Amino acid sequence: MFSRRTYEKRRLALKNQFEKGVILICGNSLSPTSYLDNAFPFVQDSTFLYYFGLNKENLMGIIDIDKEQEIIFGNELTIDDIIWGGPQITLADQCKLVGVDNVFPYEELGNYLRDARNAGRRVHYINQYLPENILKLSEWFGIKPSEVNRYSSDALGYAVAEQRNFKTPEEVQEIEKAVNITREMHLKAMEVAKSGMKEYEVVAEIEKVAKSYNCGTSFHTICTINGQILHNHNHNNILKEGDLLLIDAGAKLENGYCGDMTTTMPVSGKFTPEQKEMYNLLISMFDRASELIKPGITYKEVHLEVCKVLAKGLMEKNILKGDVEEIVSKGVHALFMPHGLGHMMGLDVHDMENIGEVIVGYNGQFKSEQFGLASLRLGRELEEDFIFTVEPGIYFIPELIKQWKNEEKFVEYINYDELEKYIGFGGMRYEGDFLVTKTGNRRLGEEMVKYPEEVEKVREKAFE
Numbered sequence: 001m002f003s004r005r006t007y008e009k010r011r012l013a014l015k016n017q018f019e020k021g022v023i024l025i026c027g028n029s030l031s032p033t034s035y036l037d038n039a040f041p042f043v044q045d046s047t048f049l050y051y052f053g054l055n056k057e058n059l060m061g062i063i064d065i066d067k068e069q070e071i072i073f074g075n076e077l078t079i080d081d082i083i084w085g086g087p088q089i090t091l092a093d094q095c096k097l098v099g100v101d102n103v104f105p106y107e108e109l110g111n112y113l114r115d116a117r118n119a120g121r122r123v124h125y126i127n128q129y130l131p132e133n134i135l136k137l138s139e140w141f142g143i144k145p146s147e148v149n150r151y152s153s154d155a156l157g158y159a160v161a162e163q164r165n166f167k168t169p170e171e172v173q174e175i176e177k178a179v180n181i182t183r184e185m186h187l188k189a190m191e192v193a194k195s196g197m198k199e200y201e202v203v204a205e206i207e208k209v210a211k212s213y214n215c216g217t218s219f220h221t222i223c224t225i226n227g228q229i230l231h232n233h234n235h236n237n238i239l240k241e242g243d244l245l246l247i248d249a250g251a252k253l254e255n256g257y258c259g260d261m262t263t264t265m266p267v268s269g270k271f272t273p274e275q276k277e278m279y280n281l282l283i284s285m286f287d288r289a290s291e292l293i294k295p296g297i298t299y300k301e302v303h304l305e306v307c308k309v310l311a312k313g314l315m316e317k318n319i320l321k322g323d324v325e326e327i328v329s330k331g332v333h334a335l336f337m338p339h340g341l342g343h344m345m346g347l348d349v350h351d352m353e354n355i356g357e358v359i360v361g362y363n364g365q366f367k368s369e370q371f372g373l374a375s376l377r378l379g380r381e382l383e384e385d386f387i388f389t390v391e392p393g394i395y396f397i398p399e400l401i402k403q404w405k406n407e408e409k410f411v412e413y414i415n416y417d418e419l420e421k422y423i424g425f426g427g428m429r430y431e432g433d434f435l436v437t438k439t440g441n442r443r444l445g446e447e448m449v450k451y452p453e454e455v456e457k458v459r460e461k462a463f464e
Contacts, residue, residue: 001053001097001255002170008099010051010163011063011070017159018065021122024113025051026133027059027074041216046347047126047355049256050164053098056091060109061100066121071102073109110140117141124153126160129354157355158364164352165344165360166385172435172444174257175346175387178218179433179445181251182259185209187449189223189247190265191461193239199223200235202245210251218250218258218349227264227427228395230339243267244275244426250349258349260389261448262431269459276452278394279428281313283450285392286430289341293382293390293434293441299361300368300379303341306392307333307372319422322413332413334372335404336396342389343377345433350377351387386436387444393429396422 014023027048030039044055052061052072059074072095077088092103104112113123123141127149128134138145167175185206193202203223210217224232225239227246239245245267250260264279266272271279285306292302311327314320314336320327327333344351344360352360358367361378368374378388401423403409405416433444449455 004097004099006170007051007053013163014051014159015063015065018124020066021124022065022116023063023156024123024125025061026125026128027061028057028130029132030057031132044256046256046352047160049347052100054094055256056094058106060106062112069102070100071104072100073104073106075106113140124156126157127152127354127356154359157359161352161355161360164346166383167346167387171257171346172387174253174255175259176444178251178253178257178259181210181213181215182249182261183445183448185249185251186247186261186263187458190263190455190458193245193265193267194462195239195241195267197239198235199225199237199239203235206247206249213251215251215253218252218260222246222248225267225426228397239267241268242272244428246428248431256347258345258347260345260349260431260433262391262429264428264430265455265459269463270456271452279452281310282392282394282428282430284313285309286390286432289390289392290434290441290443293436294439295382295384295436298379298381299341299388300376303376304328306341307337310337310392310394318415318418320413321415327413330410331370331372332410335400335414337393338372338375339393340376340378342391344386344388346387353377382436384436384438387433389431389433391429391431393427395427396425398423
């Protein structure tokens with residue numbers, strides 16, 4: 001939690017974007033796994049955390065512009081809460097820490113919102129993702145659950161995104177803490193992974209690092225020898241000599257700020273010549289992005305320039321042929337990198353994705369529907385104090401290659417006979433977290449291994 005003044009300033013800045021109405025910021029509740037008292041780990045809504053700072057379930061925040069009033073709706077501690085959870089600071093005192101003096105019972109919120117709407121006042125809320133909150137808004141506003149997000153406020157979405165996209169120095173400091181723990185998680189995996197282990201054994205070592213700092217993970221850990229599957233959450237495979245192990249994992253601090261990194265390592269300790277060639281191409285893609293990132297350039301431009309590096313590298317291996325500009329403009333390269341280069345990061349690992357990529361990542365501008373480019377979550381012009389990921393990848397996806405070949409797709413650009421040799425190669429990617437500075441950029445966190453020789457050096461510890 002930051003200072004009281006931080007939260008007061010954030011709410012004031014948001015309030016100043018509106019002339020009238022009510023802003024509703026929904027906090028999250030516990031979600032049962034199998035019965036009411038057996039819940040999933042609690043994760044607070046990031047927008048609620050940003051403006052109200054309270055990492056506690058069953059709270060809702062109101063910024064009433066017309067009445068110049070800020071309210072937390074939630075229930076005070078009962079003796080049962082104390083019996084089961086121990087002595088705790090009262091809700092009223094917690095709210096004072098973030099500058100909110102008005103605390104009303106949770107059950108009164110429905111009437112408050114209905115009264116506002118009956119008086120002709122607009123109630124602004126952003127897109128909702130939690131079923132429990134969707135059902136509550138449906139009941140309070142008398143609309144079908146399926147229509148709740150139809151009535152969400154784009155004006156509020158843009159205002160929140162415009163504020164949260166720019167990270168303050170104190171936010172940068174917290175994100176950098178998460179990045180450094182994330183770095184340690186990946187280095188630990190490099191130090192322990194070896195042939196014969198199960199993927200889940202490596203995951204246990206990775207997540208143990210996060211737990212040792214009282215952190216969670218910022219998303220479900222990816223640890224796989226099948227790197228060609230972009231989001232592979234199966235951890236049951238046995239690591240074998242010659243495999244590449246792809247790890248995509250991040251730490252989430254207790255206050256919500258996230259880190260996100262991806263690394264790829266040889267299970268054998270050393271890359272094969274073929275693996276090293278492809279890995280060097282991957283890192284050249286990453287380095288090209290870091291050369292380009294600065295205020296004024298769009299991230300879509302950075303993405304496309306990185307894709308040109310990929311296309312040129314694959315042409316040198318006789319997998320692609322023709323003109324690099326044409327290959328990228330037509331999306332041929334997306335056979336080998338069907339995802340975007342990166343995404344905003346902060347209190348969410350994909351920051352504010354619930355508000356919408358067009359608002360957060362494109363500022364309302366056109367978002368391509370072309371295969372590959374359609375998955376670019378961030379395309380807007382970069383500005384100082386943005387924080388986002390850079391994550392190029394190279395994949396040989398057998399099913400996709402087979403489909404394109406059968407369809408005779410882009411045969412003028414793809415040497416399918418040569419490409420067949422890479423079936424079974426798998427996939428790799430590398431990811432770091434970047435802050436846009438006044439004149440360029442800075443990769444967050446302590447120096448991280450990147451080049452193949454550096455990875456192999458750390459891998460030596462697994463065989464000592």
